[in-house]
Amino acid sequence: MAINQDTVLRVAHLARLQVTDQDCAELSTRLSDILAMVDELQQADVSDAAPMAHPLDVQQPQREDKITETDIRDLVMPLAPAAENGCYLVPRVIE
Amino acid sequence: MSLHDKTLKQLRDGLQQGEFSSRELTQHFLSRIASHDSALNAFITVTAEQALAQADAADKARAENSAGVLGGIPIAHKDIFCTQGVRTSCASKMLDNFISPYDATVVTRLKQAGVVTLGKTNMDEFAMGSSNETSFYGPVKNPWDTQRVPGGSSGGSAAAVAARLAPAATGTDTGGSIRQPAALCGITGLKPTYGIVSRWGMIAFASSLDQAGPMARTAEDCALLLQSMVGPDEKDSTCLNRKVDDYLSGLNKDIAGLTIGLPEEFFPKDLDGRIAESTQAAVRELEKQGAKVVSISLPSVKLSVPAYYVIAPAEASSNLSRFDGVRFGYRCKDPVDLMDLYKRSRSEGFGEEVKRRILVGTYALSHGYYDAYYLKAQKVRRLIRDDFARAFEKVDVIAGPTSPELAFNLGAKKDDPVTMYMADVFTIAVNLAGLPALSMPAGFIEGLPVGVQLIGNYFREDQLLNVAHRYQQATDWHQQSPVFGGDK
Numbered sequence: 417m418a419i420n421q422d423t424v425l426r427v428a429h430l431a432r433l434q435v436t437d438q439d440c441a442e443l444s445t446r447l448s449d450i451l452a453m454v455d456e457l458q459q460a461d462v463s464d465a466a467p468m469a470h471p472l473d474v475q476q477p478q479r480e481d482k483i484t485e486t487d488i489r490d491l492v493m494p495l496a497p498a499a500e501n502g503c504y505l506v507p508r509v510i511e
Numbered sequence: 512m513s514l515h516d517k518t519l520k521q522l523r524d525g526l527q528q529g530e531f532s533s534r535e536l537t538q539h540f541l542s543r544i545a546s547h548d549s550a551l552n553a554f555i556t557v558t559a560e561q562a563l564a565q566a567d568a569a570d571k572a573r574a575e576n577s578a579g580v581l582g583g584i585p586i587a588h589k590d591i592f593c594t595q596g597v598r599t600s601c602a603s604k605m606l607d608n609f610i611s612p613y614d615a616t617v618v619t620r621l622k623q624a625g626v627v628t629l630g631k632t633n634m635d636e637f638a639m640g641s642s643n644e645t646s647f648y649g650p651v652k653n654p655w656d657t658q659r660v661p662g663g664s665s666g667g668s669a670a671a672v673a674a675r676l677a678p679a680a681t682g683t684d685t686g687g688s689i690r691q692p693a694a695l696c697g698i699t700g701l702k703p704t705y706g707i708v709s710r711w712g713m714i715a716f717a718s719s720l721d722q723a724g725p726m727a728r729t730a731e732d733c734a735l736l737l738q739s740m741v742g743p744d745e746k747d748s749t750c751l752n753r754k755v756d757d758y759l760s761g762l763n764k765d766i767a768g769l770t771i772g773l774p775e776e777f778f779p780k781d782l783d784g785r786i787a788e789s790t791q792a793a794v795r796e797l798e799k800q801g802a803k804v805v806s807i808s809l810p811s812v813k814l815s816v817p818a819y820y821v822i823a824p825a826e827a828s829s830n831l832s833r834f835d836g837v838r839f840g841y842r843c844k845d846p847v848d849l850m851d852l853y854k855r856s857r858s859e860g861f862g863e864e865v866k867r868r869i870l871v872g873t874y875a876l877s878h879g880y881y882d883a884y885y886l887k888a889q890k891v892r893r894l895i896r897d898d899f900a901r902a903f904e905k906v907d908v909i910a911g912p913t914s915p916e917l918a919f920n921l922g923a924k925k926d927d928p929v930t931m932y933m934a935d936v937f938t939i940a941v942n943l944a945g946l947p948a949l950s951m952p953a954g955f956i957e958g959l960p961v962g963v964q965l966i967g968n969y970f971r972e973d974q975l976l977n978v979a980h981r982y983q984q985a986t987d988w989h990q991q992s993p994v995f996g997g998d999k
Contacts, residue, residue, distance in 0.1 A: 504837050
């Protein structure tokens with residue numbers, strides 16, 4: 417399936433990526449190439465196959481509902497590009 | 512024999528017998544990295560100071576009879592594993608400034624075994640690539656010919672081990688990222704059964720496929736390293752709660768009577784005849800040791816590349832959504848609003864291939880396409896697994912070429928993603944099925960290494976390592992070392 421430039425822009429917005437007009441044409445070609453390869457999947461007869469998410473079909477293990485993690489705020493806050501008083505800083509979202 | 516020509520096992524024995532100290536050994540490898548890595552670019556970060564401190568601690572532990580099983584042996588970690596206090600970049604501008612506050616479980620386990628960490632190896636950005644050319648830190652060069660790629664994504668680990676800059680290294684394999692570079696660099700690399708090695712602290716690419724494994728020169732060394740990497744981990748809910756197998760005691764077992772399956776799909780008409788012949792020659796050697804060979808068919812394997820390029824990008828698009836310029840990693844300058852912060856941080860922080868895969872994945876998961884792509888790919892994944900299950904009713908091990916081609920020239924495929932994706936045509940099905948597989952050196956063509964892939968049934972790493980070890984007892988391909996930078 418070919419993917420046109422409008423679709424590239426729509427998907428890029430969903431993925432929170434900025435795509436310039438210049439990149440858009442190139443991306444449209446590249447993504448169409450990839451999707452053309454992927455479209456070979458459509459020939460497969462999967463009528464009897466259940467979707468497979470984990471190779472060994474294991475169940476999610478359960479554990480006791482108790483707190484096991486300690487407070488790591490002091491460890492992770494310094495990693496933030498912008499933080500103040502224990503809060504992450506972002507551009508104003510409420511006028 | 513120089514220290515750097517010794518295997519992990521020989522180094523372990525030498526340390527035990529006091530032939531050399533961990534400090535001497537560690538200093539030796541640090542010196543080799545300092546004098547040779549500029550020609551290869553295999554390392555992103557060298558942790559010389561920490562390595563020497565760890566080496567001294569290992570020597571002290573040895574003197575006190577409390578050394579771990581790999582006590583004092585220096586290794587390298589792929590830069591996808593979080594290492595406390597050390598930059599963990601995943602070869603991305605996005606994480607160029609990221610100093611991990613914790614160790615990955617694999618790193619912790621190997622530390623407990625006593626290893627010394629020489630540094631962090633180069634890789635394709637976020638493990639997305641088959642040539643190591645997508646790294647923010649520049650491509651890795653293949654030590655057998657520095658005009659060529661080492662394969663990817665664990666290209667730095669493969670090149671470092673092949674060039675004797677480290678006796679062994681960790682890698683990760685989502686679609687072939689341990690096996691393909693191992694083949695192209697002439698070393699041995701194992702991708703374990705999905706779920707036997709914890710993924711905690713391993714930066715996620717495609718969570719249902721990612722698996723960490725050992726990369727070393729011999730199967731025996733891979734067994735040594737794997738033994739200290741596996742085991743249940745409550746921090747990774749996909750890590751299996753089962754007892755740890757013994758990978759070392761069965762290495763020498765007789766392989767007479769073992770059945771090897773050769774899938775016709777792994778020997779397509781357009782396969783390089785020289786690679787087919789090297790593979791057949793390796794199989795003949797195993798036959799000489801008493802193995803039986805049968806032809807098999809894995810009809811759905813032809814759909815593994817398309818299924819992979821839906822599932823892996825879909826999972827990647829979700830996993831990489833955490834990089835938002837807010838909590839850690841790269842942040843763009845002077846964002847005008849929150850959307851601008853997200854979009855520019857991500858667009859400036861990620862490289863081209865990573866962005867392409869995020870877009871493919873987002874598209875495959877978007878409204879109206881989920882059933883046609885993602886669900887369909889997950890169903891095809893089951894067909895592929897069922898093919899293998901049928902094959903393993905008849906055979907013990909499946910063999911074929913690891914890679915359809917030799918190490919290619921740097922830049923040869925850079926602008927053509929789909930051609931690049933075909934580099935993993937023989938390795939991807941294994942990840943989709945969750946099976947263990949290894950690549951071992953099986954010859955040279957025009958001075959470049961060829962690898963043979965052995966695929967085993969679930970949890971039969973012991974058998975794969977046994978077969979590879981027996982092969983390596985009868986051949987010396989794995990002992991060849993590249994000449995580069997004026998040094999052997």
